[in-house]
Amino acid sequence: MMRILVCAALFAGSLPAQVAQGEPADDGSLEGAVINEVTKEPVRKAQVTMVPGNVPAAITDANGRFAFRNLPPGTYSLHAQHTEFPLIVSGQAATSPLIVTLTAHEKKSDLVMALTPGASINGRVMDEDAKPLPGCSVQTMQFAPGPPGNRLYGTRAATSDDRGEYRIYGLARGRFYVSVQCSQPLPQAHGLVRRGSDADLPNQRYATQFYPDSPDPSGASRVMAAAGANVTGIDFHMHATSTVTVRGHMNADADAMSLRPRVELVSRDPLLRDLVRYSASLNAKTGEFNIPAVPAGAYVLVASAQDKRHSYEASLPVDIGADPPQPIDLTLIPGGEFTGAIELEGDPPKPAIENVHIRLTPLDSEFSGAWPEAKVEADGTFLLSGVVAGRWRLAAENVHGYVKSLSVGGQEMHSGVFNVVPGAGGAVRVVVSTKLAHVEGTVNGMSLQQANSVLLILVSEDPEAAPPRAIQAGRDGHFSMSGIEPGRYRLYAAGVAEGAALQQSPRALQALEGRAARVELEAGGGATAQVDLIPGEDVKQAFQEAE
């Protein structure tokens, strides 16, 4: 404290000199407090940062107070954070930045910044006899959009302890599915068997469960975690199910085998795909594989292997019942090769092909390998290898243009998207046009407080087009976006914090469809648009409805 006083005194001493030079006195100040949004109590040791300007961070005192001093007039953005408050709350940051405009010599002392506390979910995992089950992984899960449909993804996780208890904390407020997986197989009684032999010993396993005691999300209910809530009693009663060993043989050439193929049984339920998967141990010499302790269910047996140049893949639907299935034969198919040529189209002078890359983006969410990529030679040719079956979107990188047309095997494709069947290959022709479009306009309904903190989100009406992009509007509400592929678009305006989350959520974007401005952009053309700002409350509501 002493040190600050000394510094302030020094600064005060230099002040008259500045005034004498006719410069404005930098003696404005911003003071306020950080509070817990739920309890309204002060938050001590919160870090408050401020931009622009060279101002160190303030750490709030026991009363949650902070102060920034010696400030020149201007508009400042203040941000507060604390380790006990999660950064993102289901579509909104724990706090939106506080925008404050300070006039010369002004001293503001009544600022309040509220931090949203995290929630926690607690419970026990128990076996059939209500004995604790330690070492089970409990996850909170939410739906997230993604091609081709919604998928369930884990947000936070915890492991049950020796008392079967778990605690998932730091949750953003929201509604969560809670799932549990106890991965260890349960040994069963058996007679004398040589240790390490490949005999199929009987095993049971606890099947994946969703709260409350449902095998899948459809029978589950979501747990509401309000800000700062400590939800308790989210208990699981696990039931052991019988399992079988799945065996088989993989046919693959030595090259594919040397890439250590991965073989897995994956649930056919798209929502459980990330959660329910059992991996095989594979003998790379004989190609024999076995997957122990698999419960009954509908699966896809997936095998894949890849390095930078090659990709191999195989998949086969498999239904597992109470008895071990027949050994399964699986053949790894190498990815196809596509030879191609790219043509640049646009106003002269035509850009030279330099360091241009062709990249394929998978549109099937089960794809987990490397994305095929090829460098385009100076003459415009390229070779894409290791392209496995699936839907792909082709894009050209390092070139200021868009894929205007794509033909594969002489057939025209839409939006740079094409389908590859196993082992297929062929000739690809890509026309990249440099005739990009632009859009500009203004945001309606912006207050002074929101200057510099409004996001414009451009969303294509074509569901298979590239993901939405966003830019920030200027202080006067004006915006300008260029380098856009021609097409039909929707434009949304929202606060920066909500907008960043909105951009990631097609469901919420769809819910707010009626609030967006429509624009149609022609090749090389431009458009102007008036976009109404969607209030933060409406965005929050759209999020809640979207879930």
Add this chain to the structure above:
Amino acid sequence: MVPASRVALCLLAACTAALCQKAASPSEYAWVGGTVFDRGTGSPLSKALVTLSTEEETPLDAQAITDGTGRFGFTDIPPGRYQLHADCKGYLHAWYGAETVNHAPGIITLHGGERRDFVLRLEALGAVSGTVVDAEGDALPGVAVSLWMQSFWRGKPRFFERSSVNSDDRGVYRISNVVAGRYIALANGLGRQAFRMQPEAIADQKAPEQARYGAQFFPGTDRMSLAAVITVDPGKEIKGTDFRMSPYSTATLRGTVTPPVELPADARIDVVIMQQDLPDENQGTFAFSVPGPNYSFEQYGLVPGEYLLLTRLSLGERRYQGAQRVEIKGGVDKEVMLKLDPGIDLSGSLKVEGDDPGQREYKVELSPGDALSPNEPRPMATVKADSSFVLKSVAPGIWDIGVNPIPPGGYIKSMRLGDQDVVTEDMIIGPKTAAPLRIVVSTRGGVLEGSVTRTSGEHAARSIVLLAPAGKFSQILSFYSTAVADEAGLFKFKALTPGSYKLYAFEAMESGAWQNPEFLKPFDSYGEKVAITEGVNAPKDVQLIPGARSQQ
């Protein structure tokens, strides 16, 4: 199709091959049953996994699960020698015949038509719990709290990490599945910023240096030597092992490494900064590599304490190393100059005395004896046909010498670096070491047999026999040997180094307990003196030390 009856088939096959040539009638099988209990409370344990294993290298295993009353049973067991052991969540693995993990497991001999009933008592695991808070008592989430158990390394106390968890959002932590024993607890907040209240921020002024947390041992000390020993009893939770972390003013360490003249311009020198007075080198280490032309570095945010600075460089086969200790005081920046000493080529010879029918290829390998280079590649050399070897570029420091393979029954007869006996003394390599390392291996190690008896005169089955060097070599760990007596109390040692020893027999012994220099002192009067020579020695009997406890 995998036959559903595959297990049954295997069982039959195993049975045929191993033991029952004739079609066995029911009376030729044995039945094994029993009950599993919690050793502390005496209550039966359900869902314990009990395994009956044949006494073989790769055994046959049969498994049973205990019912609600802790009972298990194995039917149709062919006669033979077996071991019985059990697992249960929250309990230590237990072997029949071994009262604790420090006892040798028992052998069960089954005869045809027999019914045998056994009791297995499992020791419950414990827990340690508490909170981690800051100076104001606010929760500190995400701080790693670990438990360390004392053991010995090269005759010196050393701690080994047993478990670690992170504190949660409430600052609460709980380490479970802790084996009963004596521990010290460490909360490691190293590198973590301590936010101290600093509500006033003045434009254009430098932010005050934020303090950082250090490592704290329970109860509230930063010195490992002042850490309290926490005794965890079976099945008990030690609550209230709380940490209130204090922030430290930090300092910046600036250093410059003097490079060897032959260093190419693009080479980088590795620097490791290891905070001392921590139980191991993974707790507080910064590692990076510094480029030329200045080979300077700056490490900020160091909390006060003693640090070991290591510099390392590999140029092709040539290796360099330097080590320096530095004391850092809170808020006082420090500058150091570091140097690199080149490794030396250590040449030597390895001779084998006695019959060595194998004509094997011998290798000489060095391992660090000063913990300076725990993760570094170890110098290794192959012994040539003319018995010579050269260990390339051995960095300065203490090195332990290993020979691989030692012929069966053989021992290292002598190792000398010049005139120095490096069997019984540390081999310290310096930048100027030039003496050759001469190793003699003998294939004629000593053999000693004997039996262990109780004071009552009966044989002490499964007792643990320790042969400890006597006299001036009593601290030379490589001379110690242990053996487990069989069911008849007989033991056998092979490949012994000739010399004077004392022989002790214990009911149970913690693994490696003899590495503690204090361990044998209370039992000194029980030691049976024995002089070991090359080859077979006269049998020596020893009495079991009554009620001896071997806890460290």
